[in-house]
Amino acid sequence: MIQITLPDQSVKEFPEGVTGLDIAKSISEGLARNVLSITVNGEVWDLDIPIHQDATIKLNTWDDKEGKATFWHSSAHVMAAAIEELYPGTKFGIGPDIENGFYYDIDLGDRSISSNDFEKIENKMLEIAKRKEPFQRREIPKQEAMAYFREKGDEYKLDLINDLEDGTISLYESGGFTDLCRGPHLPDTGPIKAVKLLNTAGAYWRGDEQSKQLTRVYGITFPKKKMLNEYLELLEEAKKRDHRKIGREMELFAFSAKVGQGLPLWLPKGAEMRENLENFLKKVQREAGYQPVITPHIGHKNLYLTSGHYEKYGEDSFRPITTPSEGEEFFLKPMNCPHHCEIFKNKQYSYKDLPIRLAEFGTVYRYEQSGELHGLTRVRGFTQDDAHIFCRPEQVKEEFTAVIDIVLHIFRALDFTNYSAQISLRDPDNKEKYIGSDENWEKAEKAIIEATSEKGLQAEIVTGEAAFYGPKLDFMVKDALGRSWQLGTIQVDYNLPERFDLEYIGQDNQRHRPVMLHRAPFGSMERFVAVMIEHCAGNFPLWLTPDQAIVLPISEKYEKYGKKVLELLKKYDIRTLIDERSEKTGKKIRDAETRKIPYMLIVGEKEEAEGTVSVRKHGKGDLGTLNIEDFVEMVNEEIAQFTRK
């Protein structure tokens, strides 16, 4: 007998060789029907693999991440089986499960596949699913596996096996399709009840741009038809939040092929919003001891030779700007740090002066590959809410903490909760890849970890992800479709102070090297606004939104009073519009609602007589009648709630 520990810590005895399915059956019939895989001591297994030793287990169903993973991984095999049947001779790369579904990379030779073929493949998959084809695991010697795939002509699988260690290789066979696979899989294809292929894409073999490009087919499957429909509805809903769509509808920004791709045009309302964000941060930064600076949009080639950016990115930048006669070369500035280093160098600093915090909303230009451009989240010209802090090594932690405070304050003011944090440290096994002394690295990494945890910030620590010049803390946010974007960042840099030979005079009257911190709480104005839009679906916090209120006179008769209200509110700095069209009130309300204007102020006979407004809140409805002063107070209180520290 062996001891099996269940997730609730209870321990049950089973005969040696018991399988996941046996355990599920012993608990309940229902569980046995729904279980998809089993986690044994942290490893996910097939349900029919015998367990020979005491173990801690978890039975995975659709409600578990691991259960879904098993389900989708098996679905990838079913899709491959369907494709092999429909398109004989297809070669297969890899086919993993992903966050939402799965994909398979395939090489169709001269043929191609498009969304027109999806239905055919989906039907074939459902056919295979219905047959309840078992997934059969086989373990064979490496040589035998190679022989099999060599005969099949599947060079990609051979490539994969080549990299595996000698010994036994596991294969799974189902529905006539045999795949190199570690598993685990469902017992059979039966649970797959709904299938949807989503799209195709090109994907380089092994992610290498030099390798052959395969066709990646994305799909998703569900154990119930209803779940598929719900998922598709969810996708539709997400599309409605797309910042590109809302940005156009709310007239925030636009692009023009004539101006150039990836170069956003901020429209009046978008510019208003961006200015509100900038002013908000400027105030916070002023209070935190930052000094604004302004630097040009271009810089001499020598600047980037010194910074090292020329060597690393020179070839992939916009081509240099040259002068008519002397043949000098200038680059559009791709970042602000070198300029700021030169500002620091402009003056001699004592240790007593540090830290020096130089801030600039600096517009930079980077040549991004055309296929990379994406709305406002990936552009070629953008403005960073940049600042560089020059400090003594022992000040790193304190400064880091202060920056985290700013980031969290901003996120709170924007009602932003859907972010995650990542600490990137150097790879301790490859220290030679990084610049800077061991001592400084250790100090900085420790400072970041401590500062983060002292702020109660949940951060994932990833080693080997640090920049070559220093460790960093990034804030990531997901867009409407679940794609992850990096926003705010705080980076420690030992490289640029070295390259620019930055110094301060220490207490010992010796020259010392300052540490540099790069930080941008928003990341870039463009990306931040994009993510902000998707986060709140265009319903911005009151303090940020371009138009805060709109006056809606019931009829022409009350226009005069409406204008009076408008002027009064403007005096109180409430951004207000008026709708003087000859339309019915219902129509004016409807239009204001679609424009996502937070407050609608309806004025008619009663309001004019009493000097009041009838307040309607966007998405909420009628709030009743208020004095104008009371309304102003209500608005100010709502704004203060978010923006006060």
Place this chain on the structure above:
RNA sequence: GCCGAUGUAGCUCAGUUGGUCAGAGCAGCUGAUUUGUAAUCAGCUGGCCGGGGGUUCGAAUCCCUCCAUCGGCUCCA
């Protein structure tokens, strides 16, 4: 940059196999209406069908090419 798809009025979309196929709704403009918490009515103006080239008696429709956009890949100082 690569793979695949898309591009018709300001916006969202119809346009069968090439032959009154240049259309609709919303928006806009003009009038009428004077309106009380999500759409008042009528009339009208909008398009070289992404640009260029070709095939054809004839092209929004077929082919080539360029541009832009979308979904991925690669990249992201």
